[in-house]
Amino acid sequence: MSPTAPRFGVNYTPSQGWFHHWLDFDLDDVRADLDSIAGLGLDHIRVFPLWPLFQPNRTLIRPRAVDQLVQLADAAAERGLDVNVDGLQGHLSSFDFLPAWTQTWHRRNLFTDNDVVAGQATYLRTLAAALADRPNFIGMTIGNEINQFSGPPHPDPDRITPAQADAWLRRLLDACEEGAPGKLHLHAEYDAAWYLDDHPFTPAQAARLGGVTAVHSWVFNGTAQRHGPTASATEHHAAYLIELAKAWAAEPHRPVWLQEVGAPAPLIAPERAAAFTEATVDNALDCADVWGVTWWCSHDVSRSLADFPELEYSLGLLTNDREVKPAGEAIARIVADRRARPYAPAPRTTALAVDIGDDETGPARSTCAPGGAFFEAFARLTEAGVRPAAVLASRAADQDHLAARGITEVVRPHQVP
Structure with missing residues (x-):
């Protein structure tokens, strides 16, 4: 396998108790889950400590909880699985899942209150340091889509500016590096960062801060509703986000991690899940500089747990009883096939110019969202058999930048019939 070949992994959702398993941590259950994951041929997992359980007070990070995280990482290592936390x-x-010391009577802004951010930094530094000497520790992700707390549609957001989001990201990435120097530390937002006008977390931050750019691809964002479950735009949505992310990167070959992607029912019917999985991963790997693909998620959520959105119960590659599902079989086939051949996508010579009003703050990002002019032009090009890249309109005449990316032609959305 080429040293630059993409990684293949899964977001670990424990089969017993979902993420509440930290309350009743059972290493034997974890080992059984990890055995079923390793059986698919995957090489890494992304794991999720529940912040209120690990840091219930701003000055208390529970040693037992941290030790259980280390036990999970060591069990993963025994099965050849690396770990991102x-x-x-x-x-x-x-x-x-927010700790009580940030809420109600103690309500403080998650991103700007100095005591809160100092507590977050200490927490991330502690987790990173606990795993720093483990060879299978990939590094830290600051948090899971925590940008959703910064504005609409969250029902009770902690509002901030792009400058405040930038300062928060830099401080917490530094804390991760202090805890585990030299590891791969990053941040990850849901697609409001790419699609929502004036959202404080921006494409520029996503593509320039941290060791890699993370994208989370979910076709229930309007893509499948607008285009249909088998449409080119739907099956290329992950590839679209990867290419969109490249437009903002300062380095022409900065890696992009497809850190979350899944087949959500009923938009993707269960009988179509395997085909959607294969098409999505194949199309994503037709993009250059992909660090890895990490499917959401490993195991289904048990029906004994209440109040999840219906689609959340069936996203696993494996059932709640650890039986492999058709999507899991598809992932196993893809992994085996891809590791047997070189990863060498051809250059994308045609680029579509994206203009969101200001490259740094992105006031007009909705052009990139489903239904937006840029999104729909990109979809039309893809459907016509073109393999488009994305380039910032401000760089469309930068011949050095275009040449570094293999781009020979730039078109504007209005030029796409």
């Missing part, structure tokens, strides 16, 4: 949970599958 998301620190601030934050938000998972429609539920918010």
Whole structure:
């Protein structure tokens, strides 16, 4: 396998108790889950400590909880699995998990209150340091889509500016590096960062801060509703986000991590899940500089747990009883096939110019969202058999930048029939 070949992994959702398993941590259950994951041929997992359980008080990070995280990482290592850790949970599958010291009577802005941010930095530094000497520790992700707390549509957001988001990201990435120097530390937002006008977390931050750019691809964002479950735009949505992310990167070959992608029912019917999975991963790997693909998620959520959105119960590659599902079989086939051949996507010579009003703050990002002029032009090009890249309109005449990316032609959305 080429040293630059993409990684293949899964977001670990424990089969017993979902992420509440930290309350009743059972290493034997974890080992059984990891055995079923390793059986698919995957090489890494992304894991999610629940922030209120690990840091219930601003000055208390529970040693036992940290030790259990290390035990999980060591069990993964025994099965050939590397581990990325998301620190601030934050938000998972429609539920918010915030410690009491940030809420109600102690309500303080998650991103700007100095005591809160200092507590977050200490927490991330502690987790990173606990795993720093583990060879299978990839690094930290600051948190899971924590940008959703910064503005609409969250029902009770902690509003900030892009400059404040930037300062928060830099401070917490520094804390991760202090805890585990030299590891791969990053941040990850849901697609409001790319699609929502005036959202404080920006494409420029996503593509320039941290060791890699992370994208989370979910076709329930309007893509599948607008185009249909088998449309080119739907099956290329992950590839679209990867190419969109490249437009803002300062380095022409900065890696992009497809850190979350799944087949959400009923928009993707269960009988179509395997085909959607194969098409999505194949199209994503037709992009250059992909660090890895990490599917959401490993195991289905048990029906014994209440109040999840319906689609969340069936996103696993494996059932709640650890049986491999068709999507899991598809991932196993893809992994085996891709590791047997070189990863060498051809250059994307045609680029579509994206203009969101200001490259740094992105006041007009909705052009990139489903239904927006840029999104729909990109979709039309893809459907016509073109393999488009994305380039900032401000760089469309920068011949050095274009040449570094292999781009020979730039078109504007209005020029796409």
